[in-house]
Amino acid sequence: MAAKKVTKKKYLKILNKRLRAEPDVSHSALFVFYPLGAKAKHATGVVANEPYSEPEFAIMAAIQHKAASEFIVVSGGDRVGNG
Structure with a gap:
């Protein structure tokens, strides 16, 4: 299955x-x-908003790892969608 292209804002959501x-x-x-x-335009990545416990951080890392395998993040100027 091909990875879906999404904007930085959509990926964060x-x-x-x-x-x-x-x-x-x-x-x-x-x-x-x-x-x-x-802002999304200048962002180079995503991080946790504050330090968390190791178990929470592990869950966040797993979420990010799975999403990274499912999506390709494109800049706002790149075309996203059917066209």
Whole structure:
């Protein structure tokens, strides 16, 4: 199966949606753009918004690893969709 192309914003939404579905992660846990405070246009990656326990960090790493295998992140100027 081919990886789906998504924008940086969409990728971040996907990560956070999957994170919220995890019962063993605190409600304040979030993925955010890196460097911290960056907008999608200037982001070079995603990170946890604050330090978490090792089990939470492991869950976040697993979520990010799985999503990275399913999606290709494209910059906002690249065409995403059917066309």
